Amino acid sequence: MNAPVTLSLDHVSRRLAGRTVVHDLNLNVARGEVLGLLGVNGAGKTTTLRMIAGVLAPSAGAVRLGGADLYEQPELARRRIGYLPETPPLHAELTTAEFLRFCARLHGLARGAVPAAIDRTLERCALGDVRHRPMAALSKGFRQRVGLAQAILHDPELIVLDEPASGLDPVQALKLREIVRGLGEDHAVVLSTHVLPDVSACCDRVAILHQGELRHVGATHAQVDQGAVRVGVGKALQVDDWLALPMVIAAAPIDATHWRVQLNANATVDAFAGAVVARGFGLQELRADSLALEQTFLAIAASDAPAQAA
Numbered sequence: 001m002n003a004p005v006t007l008s009l010d011h012v013s014r015r016l017a018g019r020t021v022v023h024d025l026n027l028n029v030a031r032g033e034v035l036g037l038l039g040v041n042g043a044g045k046t047t048t049l050r051m052i053a054g055v056l057a058p059s060a061g062a063v064r065l066g067g068a069d070l071y072e073q074p075e076l077a078r079r080r081i082g083y084l085p086e087t088p089p090l091h092a093e094l095t096t097a098e099f100l101r102f103c104a105r106l107h108g109l110a111r112g113a114v115p116a117a118i119d120r121t122l123e124r125c126a127l128g129d130v131r132h133r134p135m136a137a138l139s140k141g142f143r144q145r146v147g148l149a150q151a152i153l154h155d156p157e158l159i160v161l162d163e164p165a166s167g168l169d170p171v172q173a174l175k176l177r178e179i180v181r182g183l184g185e186d187h188a189v190v191l192s193t194h195v196l197p198d199v200s201a202c203c204d205r206v207a208i209l210h211q212g213e214l215r216h217v218g219a220t221h222a223q224v225d226q227g228a229v230r231v232g233v234g235k236a237l238q239v240d241d242w243l244a245l246p247m248v249i250a251a252a253p254i255d256a257t258h259w260r261v262q263l264n265a266n267a268t269v270d271a272f273a274g275a276v277v278a279r280g281f282g283l284q285e286l287r288a289d290s291l292a293l294e295q296t297f298l299a300i301a302a303s304d305a306p307a308q309a310a
């Protein structure tokens with residue numbers, strides 16, 4: 001990643017009620033990148049995100065935005081960070097547009113800039129249809145998107161999202177992931193989750209927290225680089241059909257139309273996709289096999305001994 005670092009955590013720790021719940025985190029996130037913070041319940045995700053969002057000070061270490069210490073310059077958080085907490089701070093009696101107008105003032109947006117900012121945000125979060133609807137009448141999926149809208153209204157450099165897809169139905173979760181993916185193209189985004197598909201679907205990198213410590217940091221596409229892909233095809237195939245492709249070294253069926261395929265070390269995903277299409281397999285789905293990530297996550301979640309962050 002060559003983009004300049006937007007967020008950096010430098011030996012960040014936090015104690016709560018006499019106990020260290022986040023310990024010595026070192027992490028950078030750049031513009032154009034979505035980082036997924038993955039961890040089981042109680043791993044320290046929310047505490048970490050609150051420090052990143054500038055609403056909780058570290059007990060030790062520094063959180064920096066564009067090189068400036070958030071603790072020393074707290075107004076940076078209001079202007080340059082967008083934060084969606086686990087429970088979105090909505091006002092049921094306001095309409096979506098009224099609520100966003102209120103948030104625009106909180107973010108310190110100039111009065112003249114507010115209408116355009118609201119229009120842009122409603123479009124980005126696909127909320128145009130519920131613009132004049134009271135939030136009390138919105139489904140959870142829409143409410144969560146309004147929560148996201150208040151976080152991005154002032155076009156912050158850094159967007160911090162605490163379990164944004166939690167509790168959403170699959171359609172709404174997909175919609176939200178698409179929006180987050182899009183935001184990641186021109187912002188730095190950090191989201192927490194304990195849902196592995198969230199990470200595979202919209203994160204460039206994953207950081208796994210366990211017992212307050214960073215146990216693993218890696219690119220999500222590293223799973224592909226390691227050669228494990230999950231493929232959905234439109235017809236019934238045999239193992240030999242896959243082995244006939246020059247870049248495939250192993251294949252195992254998941255079900256009638258899905259396969260876990262191991263590519264050789266030099267294979268590119270592009271070349272593999274091209275070969276699948278050329279053979280007329282009816283390519284319907286191709287993604288990093290989350291098994292490797294799942295195994296890493298489960299191994300970390302099951303371990304108690306601290307390990308070195310990668």
Ligand SMILES: Nc1ncnc2c1ncn2[C@@H]1O[C@H](COP(=O)(O)OP(=O)(O)OP(=O)(O)O)[C@@H](O)[C@H]1O
Nearest residue numbers: 016017021039040041042043044045046047048194
């Ligand atoms: N205000 C608090 N006072 C004391 N302990 C706290 C406080 N908030 C959180 N903790 C403890 O800190 C640890 C980390 O909590 P945190 O909420 O950051 O984890 P999490 O990974 O976000 O969990 P979840 O997925 O359940 O939201 C937990 O053991 C929790 O009990």
